[in-house]
Amino acid sequence: MTTDHEERVRERPRHRWHLPAGSAAEGPYALDIDPKRAGWDRSSLRVVELQPGGVHTLVTGESEWIVLPLTGGCTVHTSGEIFELLGRESVFSGVSDFAYVPREAHAQIASGAGGRFALAGAKCERRLPARYGPAPEVPVELRGSGTCSRQVNNFAAADTFECDRLIAVEVLTPGGNWSSYPPHKHDEHRPGAESVLEEIYYFEIEERGGTAGFGYHRVSPSRPGGTDVLAEVRSGDAVLIPDGWHGPSIAAPGHTMYYLNVMAGPGEQREWLISDHPDHGWIRDTWPAQPVDPRLPLHGLSGPSGLSGQEASR
Template identity: 35%
Template sequence: MSYLYTFKDQKGLREVIKPGDVTKYIGLGILTLEAGESYKTKTYDKEVVLVILSGKANLKVDDVKYENLGERKDVFSGRATAVYIPRESFYEVIEAQGDKLEIAVLSAVAEKKFKPFVVKPEDVVVNHRGVPGYQRDVHDIIVDNGEGRVDRIVVGETFSYPGEWSSYPSHKHDAYNPPEETMMEEIYFFKVNPPEGFGVQVMYNDDLSLRDAYIIKDKDAVAIPEGYHPVASAPGFAVYYLWVMAGPHGRKLTPKDDQKLVKAMKK
């Protein structure tokens, strides 16, 4: 089966990947609103993180109002603003501001209910990872700072350099084998700069029963329920991907590198 979800233009909320389809715990939706439009819903049994991709908005979570959220014109122009919304909560995007508002709606099936909170751009932790050939900048939005504040969900952004690989050396997190590896599903949502470019998503496992590669265009998404999953950027084009993870054994990410690959690289 294909784990690639190609972009489809749709106003309002487009549910790209629903928990229970390919993934058990996590989902992705994209909310697009024009100036002055609003959107209201309930989280039910899921905790939700709204990551503002572009534009500004006022939001309300139950009786708590958050105003003037969002500081970037696109994902390549700054750090993210995000809002955590617990399970069994109503939330409303009261009014989109500016020309267009685009929000990623990331969800994870949750058992515990916590309090809502905002992650501001200055709260995002930036890590530079890799060496020439596989350099990238990783922005932790709700990772370590989520301990004791969220149930399962883990959220961040990766900015791959043009012509380089990321999520590399290849790693996976599809088996529960502590302390070497944890089990977490993952979803990637992509942007490409300039948008005419492309990237490549590679997915494989140890016995190569999974052995796929997808051409990634702007606003595509990929579900990663298993396997190693490196990403390549075409020369001249930066590839961004928003990631959400969750699993049944806590929030501590313990990935396992492809040991055959790592050993061969050292020769």
């Protein structure tokens, strides 16, 4: 017998999984992905661009949200709290502070100098308090080695910042390297081994010498009729992953690749448990003999180190 999740996957057109920049714009958002657009239950991502002096109001509804500066800073007013986010020059320049906004709330996001802000959300059950996430407390780790080296900013990983359902991290991959490798999946409930998570990848590619960069992202089916994507990705693109083996994400030489991962699922525990593709998991055994790419860290380590390169695929 097939599950309801598998039936929904079979009904979805494949072209929807890669959303080129601008194709998912809606109203004030340069990118607007909600569960209805994605065809799933929980995960959301919006990107709002504010001009100098701009103000945006977020009505959270049944979802919890994190306001994460991509460029610039802002002030977030919500639930009687005021959070001043210093932000950053770009996603390639450093870790950012952020604000958590609970479900059933209104938030006003104002930016004196203007900027671009990601709103990562997940439909949830508990209403947690609004909170500020300081940049120095974001654990930054290096994963993999050699050409599989990448940097992960675990600002809202399952074990670093409390949310009800939302899991979100940032990944920076130096030009020429592969990340999200070996390919992995999280589309089956297997206690202690794998968790079901809907996932969004949002990409930005570093420009060099006035030239826009690009990368490639692969999702291959983990079951008949499952998600199948091979996409050239550029700044502002997103890829939706309801199921399947995802990876690698490949950065073109000379251009650092950034992606924001937003995840949520139905499990009782908020956890990120993955299974490696059986044909490619052996690559981990080669990592201890190789040094981490000397270009990393891109902007310094802060906070405690997390999973080692042998343990994580992101």
